[in-house]
Amino acid sequence: MGDDLLRRSASELAGMVRTGELSARELAEASLARIEATADLNHWTLVDADGALAAADAVAPGDARPFAGVPIAIKDLFAPVAGLRMAQGSELLGEFTPDYDYAQVRRLKEAGFVIVGKTQTPEFGITPVTNPRRFGPARNPWDPERTTGGSSGGSAGAVAAGAVPIAHASDGGGSIRIPAACCGLLGLKPARGRVSRAPDLGDHFLSTDGVLARTVEDVAALLDLMSGPELGDATWAPPPEAPFAELARRDPGRLRVGLVTELPLAGAELDPECERGAREAAALLEGLGHDVEEIPSPIPSDETLVGVFTALWAGNVAASMLHGQMVTGREPSAENVEPLSLWLWEMGQSIPSPTYIGALATGQAIARGMIATMSAYDVVVTPALAQRPVRHAEIDPCADDPAATFRRAAEFTPYTPPINLTGQPAVSVPVAQGDDGLPTAAQLIGRPAREDVLLQLSRQLEQAAPWADRFPADQAAA
16 A cells, blocks of 8 residues: 555544554554655654554554554654653754653553654744754655744654654644645644643643644544643643534534734735635635635734744743753753754843743733634634745754844744734644645634634535645655
8 A cells, every 4th residue: 555555544544453454563664664765855853663663563453542553753842752862953952862751642652643753843943944953954745945844844744745644743833833834734723721731841821732634533533632631730721512523523604704914023025825825715714604804913013022922932942941951961052052042042041030921911911902803703814824835044043143033934924923822723724735836825713712613614624625635746646
């Protein structure tokens, strides 16, 4: 079956293993072969062939676990996997190898997934592109000269290249939605508090975990698997009225949809193809019977929001680097971290705690206003990106002017970070293909804790404009 096998969804492959039509070892071997065949795309920081084959050999036909035998990738950022190096894209972490599993890794293992390795991320997950100095650029299967996005760029590339049917990801400023848009995948950022970050982290104002996949069925099933609190969590999102996999199949009824194309960042430019993605998604939804209205941007475009997000981001980067310092005993320096990381580290270290808390409060006030503005609509549609997937050198974390790099990153992806500030769920949907051969996506923003509506609309779009069988050229010819 070869490459054709890995084009199937995780849910379908799990069914094939369960019935004995396919062995878990055959599936693991196919995944490892595809990883080797696409090694030049540079999506992986570590491939655990021996561990994957051993885990696959422990899966027998009839295994009742929902994803027994299905290969999966783990993003190499804040997701410890016992016995596998955790680099976070940085030399600062060296060969640090945790001896315990992240709660979401444990859940994936318990569901029967076979972890085949860890995927690329920019250093400390900072940029919306994946080109860390330590590992080099992750290349987009649609055009190797362009980015896979970030920070879950390795995971998106691995799924788009057909090495795994699904991959773990995380999103603190668009890091699931941006790579999904760059690589033609479905990427849902769950609502704040939906997915636990145990055991190392508590509730997080910006970041959450999820997956990158091709189908709504897989994304909904994994949301069910990953949702819900772990022991000791301080806060969590209210549970859905039924499993997300069931809710995704329900008719959402006639919804009110707001369309936004106005840029929320002064000085940024919107590529016509990116605008087309949002308008095409809105037109499809209108054709499906929903009421669509073009509205002004609910996201403030002044520099207050940029300043708040920068302060919060710098504080989080500094905390990440402190963790790296703790586990390795190495001081962050120009030798072991990139210039952009060092700039944010120094900024984060210099922010007084009252200033950081003030930025958090200001961010919450801005978020409340944004949510209030959007509350008149069941969903808001925007472009997923402001520009087409950039070439690798266009956003360089090692450039001489880190502030300019940070601003350039914001111009590439201005529509996603504000939704981390509000904590709303949002999904990137690959509705079209551009004349340049690259995927074109729209972002759908839901009301707080209403992933069910986003899944329902994504399923309608999936049926109206199918994308699951759209592959880069090397796979299309396979």
